Amino acid sequence: MHALTALFHALDTQPEIPVETASRILFLRAQAHPGLEAFKDRLTCEQTWKPHADALVESGQRHTRQAEGKYDLILLLPDRQRDSILSDFARAHELLAEGGMLVTALHNDWGAKRMEQHLAEVAGEVQTLSKHHSRVFWATQPASWKTEVLEQWKAGGAMRRVLDGRFWSQPGLFNWDRIDEGSALLTEHLPHTIGGNVADLGASWGYLSDHLLRKCPNIRTLDMYEADARALECARRNTGLIPVPVRPRILWKDVTQGVGTASYDHVVMNPPFHDGRDADPTLGLKFITVAAQALRTTGDLWLVANKHLPYENLLREAFEHISLIAETRSFKVIHGVKPTLVTRQVRRKSRR
Ligand SMILES: C[S@@+](CC[C@H](N)C(=O)[O-])C[C@H]1O[C@@H](n2cnc3c(N)ncnc32)[C@H](O)[C@@H]1O
Known part of the structure; x- marks a missing residue:
């Protein structure tokens, strides 16, 4: 500004x-x-x-x-x-x-x-x-x-191959020439049973989506959402090389504005916490709210975040169960399971 x-x-x-x-x-x-x-x-x-x-x-x-x-x-x-x-x-x-x-x-x-x-x-x-x-x-x-x-x-500044030619990327993108430590931790813990309709929020050049496509054969559709248009062509090239039938939709989108309601079985993300120059933990909170809205009643969220970021209160509000799956000195991996319709109805009745 x-x-x-x-x-x-x-x-x-x-x-x-x-x-x-x-x-x-x-x-x-x-x-x-x-x-x-x-x-x-x-x-x-x-x-x-x-x-x-x-x-x-x-x-x-x-x-x-x-x-x-x-x-x-x-x-x-x-x-x-x-x-x-x-x-x-x-x-x-x-x-x-x-x-x-x-x-x-x-x-x-x-x-x-x-x-x-x-x-x-x-x-x-x-x-x-x-x-x-x-x-x-x-x-x-x-x-x-x-x-x-x-x-x-x-x-x-041009788009090029990085990480021993494994991925396309471009200077200016998030961690453009290396794998983020948090994202690497998340992929160690994502279950290979993830399937159905899946969203990657803040997908950048596609590290998490690459992992999902290679390791989770039950995925039917994958939507990659990213605000930085420079990442889209990199993501297209990176996922295009993977020998699976699923072709992800790569969407230029401000995730904080929502990505639909009750449409995904799983959401995976390493949410941003900077808006331009300034640290902004509310960005991650908005991503969590959007993920909860976008998940089906049976869906779940897999999230990695810097350990100090205060996401747990909102996660407890938005999800039936949250579990800390892994923790390192710097990062935490959290799994959130949406309330099922049954638990919501039981809750409503018990409140009457
Ligand atoms: C922490 S990075 C994670 C990137 C990638 N998923 C990974 O694991 O390496 C967060 C990503 O969110 C994107 N982002 C930031 N604000 C966004 C917004 N409002 N809507 C969509 N994407 C956004 C950033 O451009 C960045 O690529």
Whole structure:
């Protein structure tokens, strides 16, 4: 939020940023802001993070997952991963028209100063403004930028094989080039009897789904939900290589908005606990609520979480039984079984 506010402060106060005159403006990793209204008819928004894309739509802006063409002015709000930021610079360079300007805003804690130096290495002169714990920096004359370095940056952010070629992934995704310790612990404890209709919430590039498809032959359908569109193609490739008849549905979705009611026999997840820059345990709580709603009355939830996260009270509310299946120094695996219809009816009667 700080970087977004700082970006619009720069647009309002820096006359050399041609926001009034640019005929085509692109906002990469765009987020909703009232200031966008002023140049809406000249604006293309690109966003791969579903909650931000939904917020753009709600605010009346259209968006695309992959912009094309050339732009006189590009605004960029990168995410926090270094290779991903550098590859955003390279991508912006490809999309800039001759004489166009790139304006980037980044929170100081995300290495803004270092990233500004990187941009200066390829672009020469860079202008800066510091505001709202962020830096806004801009550069022009893309024709003279150092293309060899930009090519390296582009390659550095590209989708590629990781973990000895076992999986496709991309910088910027959660634990993009390693298996999460918590997810590994969860897969050690998932029973191979998991079957029927299954959902993987926050599936990323598909580590948990890969395990489910390989080890659980009774699965009939598998739905993989993920907010980060960059993960979808990786997930498609990773699960596409598995020699089983089930083809998962890979869904670009903000899980906190719900994934249906009473449709799954099993939900498996390693829920997120960060929203952008900040730790946010309420995200995991929302995932648990959504999982409970999405499960059939006979369904169950398999969850791994960092040990300190306070999920147990809600789990006890939402599930008939919860059991701690495994625990390490850092993680816990929890199994939640939904109340059956019978137990609900018995409870209702005993309350009368
Ligand atoms: C802790 S990671 C787990 C990833 C993967 N399941 C694994 O085990 O390696 C949580 C995932 O949830 C995704 N995520 C975060 N917020 C989300 C939301 N609101 N809706 C859907 N997915 C979300 C993140 O992008 C991330 O891929």
